[in-house]
Amino acid sequence: MRRDGASCTTPTSGSSPSRSGLPDLDRQGQISGKPRDLWGGEARREPNRSPGSRLRHLRPLIGALWAILVAAVPALAGTLDRAGIERHFPTPLVVGERDDKIPVWPILKQEAGSYEVIAYAFESIDFARIPGFGGTPPNLLIALAPDGSFRDAKVLSHHEPVFLEGLGSEPLFAFVEQYVGLSAKRPIRVGRPGARANGAPPATTVDGISMATASTRVVNETMLAAALAVARAKLGFGAGPAGLRVEAKPDFEPLSVAELERRGWIRRFTLSQAQADQAFAGTGVENADPGDEPFTDLRIAYLNVPSIGRNLLGEAAFARLMRELGPGDHAVLVVSSGRWSPIPEDFVLGSIPDRLTIQQGGLAVNARDAAWERRDLAPALPAGPWTIVKITEAAGFDPSASWTLALRLTRERGQILPEKIAREIGTDYALPPELFLRQAPDAGPDWTESWRARGWELGVIAAALGLLVPVLARQRGLVAQARPFSLLRLGFLAFTLGFVGWYAQAQLSIVTVVGLVRAAFHTGDLGFLLYDPPSLLLWAFVIVTLGVWGRGTFCGWLCPFGALQEFAALAAKPLRIRQVAVPPALDRALRQAKYVLLALILGAAALGSPLADSLAEAEPFKTAITLYFLRSLPFVVYALGLILLNLFVYKGFCRYLCPLGASLAVLGRLRLLDWIPRRPECGSPCQLCKVRCRYGAIAPSGRIDYPECFQCMDCVTIIHDPKQCVPQVLARRRARRTAPQRVAAE
Template sequence: MTAGRNGLHPTPWLRRFLAGLVMALLASLPAVAGQLDRAGMEKYFPAPLVVGERDEALPVWPILKQAAGSYEVFAYAFESVDFAPIPGFGGTPPDLLVALGPDGAFRDVKVVSHHEPVFLEGLGSEPLFAFVEQYVGMSARRPIRVGRPNARGSGASPQNTVDGISMATASTRVINESILAASLAVARAKLGFGATHAGLTVGARPDADESLTVSELSARGWVRRLTVTNRQADEAFREAGLTAAGDGPPEAPLTDLTFAYLNAPAIGRSLLGLERFGALMRELGPGDHAVMVVSHGPENPLGEDFVLGSIPERLTVTQGGLAVNARDMAIERRGGAPGLPDGPWTILRITGAAGFDPSAPWTLTERIVRERGQIFPEKIARDFSADYALPARLFIREAAEAGPSWTDPWRARGPELGVIALALAGLVPVLVRQTGLVADRRRFSVFRLAFLAFTLVFVGWYAQAQLSIVTLIGLVRAATVIHDLAFLLYDPPSLLLWGFVLVSLVIWGRGTFCGWLCPFGALQEFVALLAKPLRIRQVAVPPRLDRWLRQVKYGLLAGILVAAAAGSPLADSLAEAEPFKTAITLYFVRAWPFVAYAVGLLILNLFVYKGFCRYLCPLGASLAVLGRLRLLDWIPRRAECGSPCQLCKVRCRYGAIRPTGRIDYPECFQCMDCVTIIHDPGQCVPQVVARRRGKRILPQPVAAE
């Protein structure tokens, strides 16, 4: 270690050594891949199940079970990292073992390995294990989303919603995306569904328009009917031992549906009229589709208790064997075109995320349900379907990439991003204009405490945007394993803050984050306010010991980064030197050793102001190193600073001012106290002396050491 412009920092030879070591590790580490062999698979699928031979083309294992004297496929087992290596917040992809049944249902989902920081000695892995267990019984044929904690208990559909985990929103989204992306890849290859619309965006051609009657539309097959007679229904249910239950003659319709795809102008305008078709297209989102279903038979598939805007339980749209999520649009439903049968009807919305291709054949299915027995009746269901297809000339087909999954958290957390962005926009002019609010000691003190409260409560505890050395560990692991930084996009508030902090490093150095935007740093400042009423005197750390202690954080940073580059779990253990996970992410709800450590640092803060930040924080060390790239020595100084005046040095609780009066920017937390003093003619000693002598002096920036 050698002295830099304003303090000690790693020597050039040490930096070159670490850089060379990291690059060597980058070149030597293998790509991420599944880790289970046959023996590993057999531990997860013991007898009576049998692990078959691994597929020659794909890393998929058939899991067999004996039935009727022979073996049949119970599930296809695979590891998510082999198909969807999406990096988590530890920088490496979570590895999930997925067992997908031949019908597309999840037979089992297990966690093989992960490096998600919030589940490593934080919440513990048990909540993660419980999270993935929710997928068992759900179908890969349906889109599955991560809801809020207890979303299903609050009424969300258990067929396509899993309960999220508090304080682990971003991690659960990554895991959900890993499971679904890997499962869909296997389903397309092994189960044969979901392949018709992959990589395409298909929209109705707006110029393919003509005015047609319902009869003309029916003649072209653009309006279709699904009719089930009493005889057909009785024959379908007779296999289950049910006798005829339909009223009327055998050839009379039990259910009669008329349905059509509405986005095509020639169909939608003809059925709805120009004005209502325009309103429908405006209400549909980009890439969404609308299907009209009119019921004019005795059996109404919507039911009398149907709730507008919900998913009809007895109507299903399928394509390529994949059930498409179709939800009622809850819009006005009257005044159809002449010739359209009378009866209750619905317009089903199919979102663009469903991957529906209206130019390819699809099927409308109605489920008819009857009961058997009287005391404990058993419900028996039979499905009846009708196919639908439109000519390709009605559509525009364009190759497109699937929308990235990280866009969901950006939309969901838009309000939080807006609030943080406004706060940052308000902070910048205060820090830039040093003669404004900063020069007023009382007003600036109120502003600073209010902003720190915002940082602690909103940024930290509410938005969960505490920046951490864990992100740097993730960056190193991502660089050494899969070369993918997409995991950063799953935590929008933190990414917004990282962007601001990196810019501020170039302008002001480390202090903007450490002094204003670190929730744990803000918590320490509020705890330090208790020192005076508690009559706790600050401990003066001897200068030589202080200089030595300040190097500890650099050594800790080096150890963490080297361990991360080497793929060692030691990096996660060393990262626990940060109390951020305990105090901010988990609200002190954690195992007692971690809580005792975090509380101990807060108590230390009463005696040695921000001792953790000054001596132990590895994130602060990384920012201090990067902060040496700053463009400005922005804190004004006078020739009298340091000799004879030592007021700023004495008042600086961070020890960031040298006896010479120069600023040690890597140790400066941008509290602005010295800036307030130098602009205050009542505090700044050189100004006080000059005023007594009838002179006026101006502060001047002084080059840092």
């Protein structure tokens, strides 16, 4: 296809020939009119602040939030009409009549006096509405050739925060262009950046993008799910049970391996060396070293059927496998013996096998190694390499219909810069339909892979949160010991910055709140949250702790940028930088700025305005944490400026500008407990805690301003320390003075 930006005239449209540039995708992820080529502890309640009074105080806010949640959600659909499609497929191509059943446009080319369909063009949002991290699904224009290959692919719109004013949209454009020439008949995975240059099979792998792993997975799933739906409807591929879930019946019959093979429930496939050589006939590499044993000898079994899986794995292992599979998922066992194995020695558990593919209806089924612990199988099976591959529900796999296990054999020709030649040899597998039940599936994207791939990160973060809760809750424990608690706090903040922020990329952001608002108004789908497991785990923890401690747990302990500011503030003392005392009246006014900014962001998001993404850039999180300061100069200067401001006005950004902190402060007003202990002397006459509070969260009266409290616990340490708490110090002094008088009197 041409990529010169010209439009075309179709014989069915009646329009005259015209030329126009392709619409440009601007930084906000929307189509603009500018022409551009897109191809290229202790608790105490204050008597006057009951939970009921708090709820009454926040009733208007709760009503507004409820209105957002119950707002009508318009359906999403493609945006291109005939003229829009014609701009993307210029002459000599011709856009035919749109299909009367599904939103697909045939793309024609004149050959020998007649028009031939060379592709079907469609928008992904009509077939796969998988929300990204901006809360809305990416929309891709895809052209699928009749042989199932991607003839063209480009981004029409997106709201992925990491690309908007971050990495820029260009890396996303280049990522999607990698699909051109690949086949929807084969599973396509997202590899590491530069994966194909480092030896990954170019026919099955696209290069990922650093710092955008979750977003590229959303785009990859969108691309494949939409292509699969069109392939089933228009190309005759994968004519499986779209709209149906096929599951194995729970019936069990004890059977030996020999009986399973006799019934065909275990498929044995033996390939001789001569047969392997014959597949390469005429290539110059058909002659290989002969051997007495088979080239490969495989046993293949579908494990979801209890009479197969339980007999091969044992009852306990089979039950564990079924628990690990998601609803609608499938597991296939492949056991190998012989000279060649489809499971090589360097095979990585959990990866997509390169040497074997499961196919059904002419399409490859997306299958991945289930990372199953390698243990002994049934004694009657060979002791060679084996794998259990998992097929997710999204693949539309029908285990009750015949399917094919295809082996990919590769040989090299030539000594210098050898050429790789690949051939596929397959064997069919089929089970009796009476072993299965058919039922309607639950719609939804496959997000479980992200959770399993990041399981160890989730475990580390969960362990850290499990440590944090008792430390903060037991105020007379470690918190009361100033020096040990200070060291613990610095260590935890280092973990938050290094692991949670820079490594796990789990910096919470107002962008997620924007996505929730957009989902409420435009998509109704919160599935985008499931593609970032560490962040979702932190969100769940933060929401729970909002009802106990308020905003401070996140802002004081779990915010990577907040931790970065605290470490930067440590340099103020050796540099002899004195903190600026903001006048109380100005301080109160500045604290309202973050609430105004929050209202503007949420209002823009509710109206569907891209201004929400621009206003969200008030957060420096993307620059400092997500992108490691590798960003355009204005954003880097802004982030560094806030860190520099922090040396003079402690956590000035958090106190005055942070929209995420504002949202947590608002929700934190629903807190049920006033958990910071107070004494009658607090505020009058003692002002020690107020003077020591660097956040200005303690009023002269001694009252704690919880929406502004960052849970540093300094005041808690003071009030439990008899050497620091002024009322306790004075009480001890009085006791020492009165003791001699009592002795003399006696």
